[in-house]
Amino acid sequence: MRELRRVATGVWVATARIWSSSTVVVVDDDGAALVVDPGITPAELDGLAAAVAARGWHVVAGLSTHPHWDHVLWSRGLGDVPRLASPAAVAALADDVERGWAEASSAAPGHDRTLFAALTPLGRASRPGADVPLPPPAPGGCRVVVHRAHAPGHLALITRGVLVAGDMLSDQEVPLLDVGPGGDPARAPLDPLGDYRDGLDVLEQAVARYDVDVLVPGHGTVAVGTDMIAERFAADRAYLRALDDAVGTASHTVTDARLADPWVAGEHATQLGLLRARPPTPGG
Numbered sequence: 001m002r003e004l005r006r007v008a009t010g011v012w013v014a015t016a017r018i019w020s021s022s023t024v025v026v027v028d029d030d031g032a033a034l035v036v037d038p039g040i041t042p043a044e045l046d047g048l049a050a051a052v053a054a055r056g057w058h059v060v061a062g063l064s065t066h067p068h069w070d071h072v073l074w075s076r077g078l079g080d081v082p083r084l085a086s087p088a089a090v091a092a093l094a095d096d097v098e099r100g101w102a103e104a105s106s107a108a109p110g111h112d113r114t115l116f117a118a119l120t121p122l123g124r125a126s127r128p129g130a131d132v133p134l135p136p137p138a139p140g141g142c143r144v145v146v147h148r149a150h151a152p153g154h155l156a157l158i159t160r161g162v163l164v165a166g167d168m169l170s171d172q173e174v175p176l177l178d179v180g181p182g183g184d185p186a187r188a189p190l191d192p193l194g195d196y197r198d199g200l201d202v203l204e205q206a207v208a209r210y211d212v213d214v215l216v217p218g219h220g221t222v223a224v225g226t227d228m229i230a231e232r233f234a235a236d237r238a239y240l241r242a243l244d245d246a247v248g249t250a251s252h253t254v255t256d257a258r259l260a261d262p263w264v265a266g267e268h269a270t271q272l273g274l275l276r277a278r279p280p281t282p283g284g
């Protein structure tokens with residue numbers, strides 16, 4: 001059973017063994033629970049279901065922050081409930097579900113294929129740039145903001161002073177741009193760097209608008225307090241500036257403590273290569 005840690009009233013976080021992935025459970029006074037990005041391995045998902053049941057909570061909905069395989073898993077033990085995602089995320093998954101399932105089967109074997117990526121799109125108002133409340137049966141007081149950074153239709157949940165950021169604002173990973181499905185440059189967005197900056201803007205505006213003082217990244221450690229949250233934004237903007245400089249200057253080296261991780265360094269090399277192979281974007 002994974003340990004659930006309380007980060008705010010009604011907001012609990014469990015951390016997975018793989019990639020320090022964060023699962024968030026938002027619980028109303030009556031025990032109705034929203035599960036965000038449930039986790040990675042079948043054992044972890046079953047453990048989460050057991051931990052939720054042991055506390056007397058009942059899952060009423062799921063939420064996937066974005067259409068990468070490790071954020072669209074589910075377990076029968078969590079119940080047959082709507083699992084929400086942005087319309088753009090659902091559309092992106094529909095185009096690429098077999099590749100995602102192959103990745104899931106390789107990294108975390110044993111999941112139920114029929115539950116993989118079985119998502120319900122939020123209303124059409126949930127386009128990139130939107131800030132909308134989550135409809136029932138999700139617990140009250142939950143909003144999502146939608147953007148295009150990292151993956152199509154990426155959303156963040158804001159509730160009870162907490163921002164659940166998905167794969168953004170990590171202390172362990174540099175900003176990972178949307179480099180296209182499977183890193184296919186032909187299917188990458190036109191301006192992934194600009195999309196990422198816009199995504200950070202959307203999140204930073206939401207932090208100010210809703211007095212957020214706890215930030216839960218999809219991978220890494222929770223940031224508590226406005227100073228620590230501001231540092232996460234500053235670190236990611238500094239990385240994006242250095243990346244942009246390195247695109248135009250072959251000799252420019254990006255320095256960022258997070259690049260000490262070999263996997264992160266590899267992702268950095270991939271996105272730098274993609275941006276260098278691109279013609280400049282208009283105005284960029």
Ligand SMILES: [Zn+2]
Nearest residue numbers: 066068151167
């Ligand atoms: Zn991701």
